[in-house]
Amino acid sequence: MTVRIGVIGTGMIGEEHARRITQQLTGGEIVAVTDVNQEQARAVVDRLGLEAKVYEDGQALIQAADVDAVLVTSWGPTHEEYVLGAIAAGKAVFCEKPLATTAEGCRHIIDAEIEAGRRLVQVGFMRRYDSGYRMMKDAIDGGQLGEALMVHAAHRNPEVPERYVTPMAIHDTLIHELDTFRWLLDDDYQSAQVVFPRKTRHAHDQVADPQIVMLETVKGVRIDVEVFVNCRYGYDIQCDVVGEEGIARLPEPQSLQFRQAGRLSNEILQDWKQRFSEAFDVELQAFIDGVAAGRIEGPSSWDGYAAAIAGDVCVKAQESGAIEAIEMPERPAFYG
């Protein structure tokens, strides 16, 4: 069985996902696309040589009889509407982050999905599919570190555009860590604090950069994440998990070691798309396989909701400078 997929939003990430499904992955086929810019949608169909119909809008695409599953890769504020539409149509939907731009929006989706009676939504938290994080998860779950006590992490980008402002350090950047650590530690957050180091001269006026976000989990694990989006030197994701019996560090991306010009060196990547390229493949393959098997198992609406709640508190903590409590509602048995 081939899963017939419709793509809502054919910008960079939408096109890239369509390309993966068409050229690299197995079991899926793009049969429908749409975008607010219909010409762009048509251009993607041409570039990738798809046999796909171009729809006028997302809801029409969702309703199409030959669409088994939907990819939501449109502008963030439209995600909630399309995910709800897919659920209403009883169709599986893969939604890039954010699931919705507000925690309330996420809650609507959760309510609808529970109402529908089965999991239909997978959220695009691709790090869960990264081979390095998977090794880390295995080490923790296998007890190699004993109980986890602390996480030291960093999320660094070489630079960000003018439109990137302080709260985006949470909603656009930290959001990945917010999901990753819940999953990695099998835990939830109970508080957040944000401190602002001296600002780098490379940051624009409207962004406090770097920031350090400190999280505490229900189990008492303390997490510090450096978010530094104008670090200049590269795109760099660091994660050390400190446990009772030892420490594990996330692998650096594979690269040649050079001896050249007075330096012993390895390349550092510049682009997040390259860093998580394989993770995107594995993530989407998991979605396609899940749809085919009638069993979606990746990051759920609940995970999207939890990240949204934690994100909102982190932004509050950015503003207050205080330690802010994170209160997660009780998890419905549906997402047990």
Added chain:
Amino acid sequence: MTVRIGVIGTGMIGEEHARRITQQLTGGEIVAVTDVNQEQARAVVDRLGLEAKVYEDGQALIQAADVDAVLVTSWGPTHEEYVLGAIAAGKAVFCEKPLATTAEGCRHIIDAEIEAGRRLVQVGFMRRYDSGYRMMKDAIDGGQLGEALMVHAAHRNPEVPERYVTPMAIHDTLIHELDTFRWLLDDDYQSAQVVFPRKTRHAHDQVADPQIVMLETVKGVRIDVEVFVNCRYGYDIQCDVVGEEGIARLPEPQSLQFRQAGRLSNEILQDWKQRFSEAFDVELQAFIDGVAAGRIEGPSSWDGYAAAIAGDVCVKAQESGAIEAIEMPERPAFYG
């Protein structure tokens, strides 16, 4: 278009390749299998849930109308016969190493393929598809190292069984390096020498272990390869290319870095199948894509022949202790 594939030889590697094509890769389907042990062939069909016919023998499978391409993963001495059969039938064939057990056998295949008028054969030298070696190839071809001058390499296995005897260090182990360096350096060999260090206490009586093979290329690059098949500590492939402008080292396989029990450490793999797991995927996908596109581009019969010739001289050098010349026939324009 789906490439319909028949598998001759359903031992470990044959089953593994069938599994890859069925579960991980795209564009191929196993429609036919055979093995000297028919029950095993049937068992593989069952285990993988294939819709594939079990044939009585390889030639029958090759002749089957619905078989577009053939995988030869049978016992080495049978390779030549099946590859020749596939060529005669005008069908693409992927052949695990060795292409044939003798250089003469490889030459027969070359003659047949040239006669057929187009490339039909891809030889299973998977290292060319390993991401680390690809990085190395890119660095060399991109001029980052200047002209290559030396290669220091090692091929280490934790242990080998009793039946592994001295010449197998060439035919079964070094064979991969013999292909890899020709490809990496875009060069051919002109001499070989083998020296035997003090023998490890962990080696069986019938194998001199370790060995050091020293190769000289036509361009004058000097290559030394340590072959050490009872090194105990792991499966470890090392390769440093020393150029005029610097040195590049093959990446270690990705792993977590641990701080534990007084050691800062990374795991070393124990199994070659794990080490080159992704390379096998990429290699077979390239074959399937090549068949679909009507353009086989991976390691050719000529590459299989060149490795066989170099291998034979290395075995002679094992016996003589002398520097032995490697004489490659002129390369037909067909393989240009």
Added chain:
Amino acid sequence: MTVRIGVIGTGMIGEEHARRITQQLTGGEIVAVTDVNQEQARAVVDRLGLEAKVYEDGQALIQAADVDAVLVTSWGPTHEEYVLGAIAAGKAVFCEKPLATTAEGCRHIIDAEIEAGRRLVQVGFMRRYDSGYRMMKDAIDGGQLGEALMVHAAHRNPEVPERYVTPMAIHDTLIHELDTFRWLLDDDYQSAQVVFPRKTRHAHDQVADPQIVMLETVKGVRIDVEVFVNCRYGYDIQCDVVGEEGIARLPEPQSLQFRQAGRLSNEILQDWKQRFSEAFDVELQAFIDGVAAGRIEGPSSWDGYAAAIAGDVCVKAQESGAIEAIEMPERPAFYG
């Protein structure tokens, strides 16, 4: 000129310093020793083959005409008294940390030293003499990192004895970092916060372990230090300085890289004395050379005082859980 040195306190560190001066360093000679346990003092004289007189008490030793300089390596609570005695006698004094057990005690020493009109005191903050930290200092001072923005650090011990209680994580462990970062960044602290992660099962009842201390400097640098004194795996000092133009990491202690038993590994030290062995040599040589040249230049009384003030606030922050202000008095021109 040979500097004639008297040692007050011949416990482990006192004996070790006497040994260094006698056997490894140049320009100094131990001519006098004392200890609350006179027999131990005599035993050290014998073991090291010193030509040194054993004095009844520290003040008598300080007064001895042939003693040019004093080493205070006695029990912490006695440091203040002996340092003040040495200053009163106009003699140079090297004092192991703490300079005094209270900030007020340090202040008395400062007042006395200023009164004396010249620097007489060097405090035993040996990290300033560690080759790795010196490289870091050079990189920062040389502008290689741009302005420093953050420091991520860790101070880990394999285990601590029963008598080690929560505040000792500051006074006995973090004290080194408190001095190091002031020196490294050429900066002072303005606030401290301490958080307690989930406690390791390897910690005794009376110690909260691990702890994370977060410091903010006057220039706005944010420092996080993990203090983990029952980490089991080794004695491990980590320090990353994150600057506007890049990041530098403190070198790991030199060790062989092994490939063995499935691991690629380096040894991690277990003992702080081994970790900073060379730093102790350089530190004491600097003191001896300083005395000979009439110019003490190492960590000053003011540095000891600053570390004591910051340490007191960190302990307060351990208790309050709040962000506590660190107020440093104005630095006298004398220590400019």
Added chain:
Amino acid sequence: MTVRIGVIGTGMIGEEHARRITQQLTGGEIVAVTDVNQEQARAVVDRLGLEAKVYEDGQALIQAADVDAVLVTSWGPTHEEYVLGAIAAGKAVFCEKPLATTAEGCRHIIDAEIEAGRRLVQVGFMRRYDSGYRMMKDAIDGGQLGEALMVHAAHRNPEVPERYVTPMAIHDTLIHELDTFRWLLDDDYQSAQVVFPRKTRHAHDQVADPQIVMLETVKGVRIDVEVFVNCRYGYDIQCDVVGEEGIARLPEPQSLQFRQAGRLSNEILQDWKQRFSEAFDVELQAFIDGVAAGRIEGPSSWDGYAAAIAGDVCVKAQESGAIEAIEMPERPAFYG
């Protein structure tokens, strides 16, 4: 007791040794110097503030009543004469490599030293005092690797001057490895072979560069050493010892790890004096201590002789291209 030392030859290395002894080491004092260029000798006395007499020539210095021990750091061809002079005068002598420019010259020294009845000569093979090589020696002697089977080594310089010609790759460069591996493995050589890879474009006309020297020891250990003296990127000493139970690699020199400008990198040194700076300190301190204790224990005349014999055969192997036998005379019990 202070060892009173006379220095013959106040060029770069002689001045450097005088400086070490005066400023860094303990127990030694420079009381006499000489050089073919007397003005230079006087300039060194001034620069270092020595209280040393400037002698007309080396033999006069050796005879001086207040000279306990001699440092021979003059031009290589004069070494033999001064070492013989010191032995005749019954004085300890530290001689920079080479001990003599010919094996016969070394043999004369050995005969004279045996005649004198006690060890008086220490040869300047400083690598035996390098902390990294010491760790390697300890690992081998402690049985951590099982029996050593192979050594893979490299000796790389960024560049060499015009006067550096092909045989100097042995006599000036490989000479250190020739001593080091005998000591490290507690073994002697039985054959040598030299092969010449493609030449780097950065080498002058009169030098074949790089070279690979392959040595076989009496115990059967196979050693390959890449000598590459125009490698451009730095001064780099590599050494892997492959044993039955694992492999150990010499540590890289300590340096900061940087994340900067798209590279994760460590500095590579450019200068051999910096690489072995500490080893020179330890080496000379051992000599001074040995003189004071009346027991010279460092690299002996026999070691200098063995390196000279092996070096001569390596040069022969450069010329012949053949595997050349190395025949060491029986070791006198005197050097047992």
